[in-house]
Amino acid sequence: MKSWLMIKLYIFTLLLPAMMFAQSSLISNIPIPKTYIQNLDPYPCDENCMQLYLDNGMIFSFLAHAEGKLENEQHDEVRKMSISILNLGSYIIGDKIRIALLLPYKIIGRYASSTTNASFAYLIAKNHSFELKSYKIESEDIDDIKKALEVISNDGFNYVIAPFTQKGADAVSLINPEINIFFPTINKKDVTSTSSYLYYGGIDYRAQSDMLLKEAVSPLVIFYDDTTIGNKLSLYEEMAYLTSSDPQEKKSVVKFAIPKRTTNLEKQLKDNKSIVEGSFFINTPIVKTGMIMSQLTLYETNATKVLSTQINYDPLILSITQYEDRKNMIIANSITQNNSILIETNSLLGNDIVYDWINYTTTVGVDYFYSHATRADREYEIKLQDNQMIYPIELLNPSRYRFVKYFSRFKE
Template identity: 30%
Template sequence: MKQLIAIFLTFILLATSSFGSGRSFSSIPLPQSIFLDTNGMPCNSKCLKDFIEQGFYFSFISRYSKELADEDTLQELYTNLSVTFDLDAQGNKPAIKLAVLFPQKRIRGYAISTVNTIIAYLLHRDHHFDIEIFNIEDEDEVSIKTAIDNIDTKGYHYVVAPLTLEGATHLANYSGKLRLFIPTVHKSLIQNAPESVLFGGINYEQQIEALMSEANGKVALFSDGSLLANSLDSFVRNKAGTIIYNQELGDSKINFKSMLNKNTRLDNSSVFLNTPLVKSSLLASQLRVYDIKPYVLLSTQINYHPMLLTLTQYEDREKLLIANAIDFVPSNLRIINSLLGHSLEYDWVNYATSIGIDHFYVNYFNTGATPLFKEYIIDGQVAYKTKLFRANRYQLLPAR
């Protein structure tokens, strides 16, 4: 802890000496390293791993190909070496100017974590940046248009906007020449979105479809009446056809006894938990209390969180399958985010935000830089790969 404080104080002193005395950074661009492949022969993943085992890091860098990005270990090593040897150095490229637009009262904690996620990414890239926050009171059409006009007037061209569906709908209509990324909404929910607006929302319909492949023909569902839950319920009904039991868990005190006692309809059923983490955990435990033995418990991204391991006993979650879209996160980026008080590997909004800023970085801010994430943006939407996970005794692990 003392070492951490010492480092932090050193950072403050350095910052004071740099800015307090009116000095400015040198205009001389940072040096950039280039590694040439003088062999010319193709090198597959085995070849690259041989270089690593022998300590031939320069050979590894020169022979690495982006076509091998699916190899998580190789990709992470290459990105770490890229930073170490300044392969993606800022050079003479200008500082990044980025606007962040959000309604803090509507999205609450995500307002701060989104900004921190962007800062963590740019710190990892070691690129100078200028970020300005535009906080709006509401997401009505007038507020969105006013904010966009203000952003445009101040000379910003790139915007990250974690909005709800209401705000995203208006934003798509007033995007103008700005390039925007909305991490919180899926493109399918917005009609006629322009090409300049990109989306990072989770494809819940895809997740329900993946979960349905593990269900039997006897489907039940629980929800909480929220907008998201109603959407998930609709996806389940469309895929399942017949629902043998449907129950809404409202905000008032839940009477599990009247709901579950001798409820034989739920035995050997595929139960969808379209409820947030705490309610899902309570329901999973109460099913066991009332000796109900479901065929399987199924849930989407909303319950992919390590707190599930604390809120439930292993026997409660033994049959639970969770759909997850979060994939590979570089270790250095994970550490920086952790120091800023949040995670990427269990928070899909932060994860989506990182993908969005990664897309801006490699396509506009520092073209030719190596992407840090494996997801592509296809037709204006982040294309996630859904995987099913189980919560074992100590951690969340892939089901297969």
């Protein structure tokens, strides 16, 4: 709708104070003033009338007649988004939900801010009274975490979002606190906790790798960087490939560790007969992946398939690579459910939950805690199994202009 751009400008102006609060360690507990719209029109307004208001940018006239759920889905979406973001008075009642954010800000960098924004965007979209407070810790040492959890508990919070690394999640498992904690960055396969209070929302890279390896042919050539996830994935993919399917099938694996500053792969790729017409599994960040893919073409490796997990589900891949380089690429993706209102609300805060999987899983975690606390239906129909979110996996091909569904040769 052409008037939606104008609505976004109104919303952005109204959100400026909230955006400033979101960068601090404590979201102000002073409630944002509610807006109430009085309908002074003595005549009824049908669907065409409502559309006319929207076409002319008369959002408040539209909302004055939108007192309840609308039959037109597009109109109802505008209504719901306006109620949540403009903070319109509604009939939602109940105790406010209180969520704490435990942030090792020196370790997770920009995610200290973006996970806060993702949590904030979800809660304001629900139009329910809430308190969101962040607790910053210097490190993920067990003493720092234990002290912070004691403060959080004493402050009366029962729900915590903790974007930790493996070290921090292991430390929390040892502490074994009796407080609900969601780790959007950790998959339960990587920890040994049996606590019913600890929940895990990390992407399952192993399950994604298993699905991708079904598309591979020998030789399997694995590129990885010297990071925890890069090393883990390269080892897992090597063993999974060599031990899968027909034991009579001849298989070989070639692995290349790519140092951070490396930009030329001539030594690894040029005239290397051991990798020609193989499948290439790339476990590197997006920019390095683009560099690798361009040189696979340059040195005529004739790759049958280029495979990658969630790491490279990023629209940047469409602009930093030529179509010729990526036409045989398959990417596994677990961001398969989303909500247009939450996407827009995050976008207004400069946040991405469409491609950024940590922001996405943070949103899923807040949604789970919100449902747990309020008994409301969840926005995300993602199964929780043994305290781990089980995300569906789809295979995608980065085509000329967008990601399109890849249809596997194998039936699941």
